Amino acid sequence: MATVEDILMIKGPDVIIADPTNTASEAAKMMAKANVGSVIIRVGNEVKGIFTERDLLVRVIAAGKDPVSTPIEEVMSSPIKSCRLGDDVKKCAKELTESHIRHLAVIEDGALIGLIGLRDVLVAELRSKDEKIHELETS
């Protein structure tokens, strides 16, 4: 069984953090610089939500809002769905697919320790199936 921890071991724990008062334009600059598609909004230790490139598309630009003056707290997805280090990636894939979302925050003891995406989950599932095939072929 592949777990969320296996995914974080490969992709690393890096998450881009923003304040609720950052504008959509500021968040876009942070994402572009880090070459990622989302930022987590956190105040102190509390995770408030997530702002993704899809939110920028749908809730800001397509909605006719000005990215330079729109704070992300107005357009973020909140609350963010989360998972734990020991969770099976299959369970995460189901959660992502059924909720039509692309990211899960990894939270342990109330603290954010990472972020996994649908792509990470699918790649981990592929790796797990390759191992299974190798096992069956050599047994």
Added chain:
Amino acid sequence: MATVEDILMIKGPDVIIADPTNTASEAAKMMAKANVGSVIIRVGNEVKGIFTERDLLVRVIAAGKDPVSTPIEEVMSSPIKSCRLGDDVKKCAKELTESHIRHLAVIEDGALIGLIGLRDVLVAELRSKDEKIHELETS
């Protein structure tokens, strides 16, 4: 072997088409309405490029351009990479990963007949591996 045609049979051939003179804001509205992350830019039968939610993030908003006055021909990815109906999804996965892109246009006889994304390719690979596992377990 799973092919590009297998993917299109499941997701359908629908592609959102835009003109080079459409603005980033207009393209965003088209994408949001169709709940997709990209539009193909076509003039007559000629595919000119693709404009994705990542292009909106990086090349428009993070770059400080105004989405309401920026034509997508200035910020699209061009030329777009393409594949054919009979291509192996494994080959497509390699192309997408190595080029760090998320979409391939499906083109036959010079005509656009669909668009596949990294997620479609990974899901098709998973399905193909499940069949292989079933085959090995029951043989």
